[in-house]
Amino acid sequence: MRTGIGFDAHAFEKGRPLVVGGVTIPHERGLAGWSDADPLLHALTDALLGAAALGDIGRHFPPGDSAWRDADSRVFLRVAAERVREAGWEIANVDATVLAEAPRIGPHVAAMTAVIAEALGIPAGSVNVKATTMEGMGFIGRGEGIAAMAVATLSGEGT
Ligand SMILES: [Zn+2]
Numbered sequence: 001m002r003t004g005i006g007f008d009a010h011a012f013e014k015g016r017p018l019v020v021g022g023v024t025i026p027h028e029r030g031l032a033g034w035s036d037a038d039p040l041l042h043a044l045t046d047a048l049l050g051a052a053a054l055g056d057i058g059r060h061f062p063p064g065d066s067a068w069r070d071a072d073s074r075v076f077l078r079v080a081a082e083r084v085r086e087a088g089w090e091i092a093n094v095d096a097t098v099l100a101e102a103p104r105i106g107p108h109v110a111a112m113t114a115v116i117a118e119a120l121g122i123p124a125g126s127v128n129v130k131a132t133t134m135e136g137m138g139f140i141g142r143g144e145g146i147a148a149m150a151v152a153t154l155s156g157e158g159t
Contacts, residue, residue: 011145021115040150084154
């Protein structure tokens with residue numbers, strides 16, 4: 001068994017769609033970033049790569065590369081899952097927490113879980129997404145951005 005951890009944060013920016021967990025959420029601001037700036041899928045991608053000792057998302061999908069400009073981050077998750085399997089691992093489960101003061105994430109958790117399960121090719125029962133606020137504290141509490149943390153567990157005979 002192997003475990004990986006991932007963390008990511010993006011600042012709000014006007015004029016962009018808000019995408020979290022592969023779900024576009026109606027909101028007055030989106031998140032700034034080179035790709036679609038999806039903090040949840042980026043944290044999950046890092047957790048998977050980390051568990052397989054394959055580095056991080058920046059190594060596999062460098063920011064500044066025009067191929068990834070405004071990219072759908074589901075692609076990162078799919079490719080990370082492929083590389084993890086190529087290295088001889090199976091994805092046992094993933095768990096994540098989204099940290100956001102607003103908008104409310106809870107109503108979208110089921111849709112995010114379905115997106116993640118599909119991208120990883122694992123059952124929805126092996127994917128868990130949670131959300132919490134920061135009780136008004138810090139940059140998330142002030143509504144400056146959204147963060148996410150994730151863990152991934154792999155099983156197998158990896159290289
Ligand atoms: Zn990111």
